Amino acid sequence: MIEWYIKAREFANCNCDYGCPCQFNALPTTGNCEAAVGYVIDEGKFGDVSLDGVKAAMVAHWPGAIHEGKGTVQLILDESSSEAQRDALLKIMKGEETEPMSTMWSVFAAMTDTHLDPLVRPIDFDLDIEERTARLSISGVLETTSEPIRNPVTGATHRARIDLPHGFEYRIAEMSSGDTQTGPDAGIQLTFEKSYGQMAEIHLGHTGRLN
Structure with a gap:
């Protein structure tokens, strides 16, 4: 097994309501799971290949809960x-060179029947975890934005976090409100408005989560 690690930041927007029951081993809000996710690697290595500064994204659909399988990614x-960086990241995000089920990518891969051909496109991705803001733009493929959740009466920003001491993705994630629209070049069509968003620092390696 090739040794690897990454320190990265992510923003994920799915079709669940704020709070996403899946984070608590409950079923998704509407019965199925759809998501768009962006990643920027601040520091990383796959064998002797540096992954510093590499960006990637993912769109996904499962007809039920993720653990029920039959997904498309x-x-x-x-x-x-x-x-070399793209080849390394493809292996990582397909759950290869990883202890089984030890990262979210390994889980996703195991629960996916259809792996669509990957796309190589310019990725414009900015996020501020503290402010709960993000913008992920991939021309023709995906537009995703994040803003803080707001009090429905006063409009004041509302802050909430999820802490998963034994999770396979993040330790602490900031909650946000996300909007997503896929474009004609995406293999999966998604439309979300003011749905569950999570922003987190992730520290992962071939043995699983490292922080």
């Missing part, structure tokens, strides 16, 4: 990354 890799 498409990965999007940044055009500015090298071929």
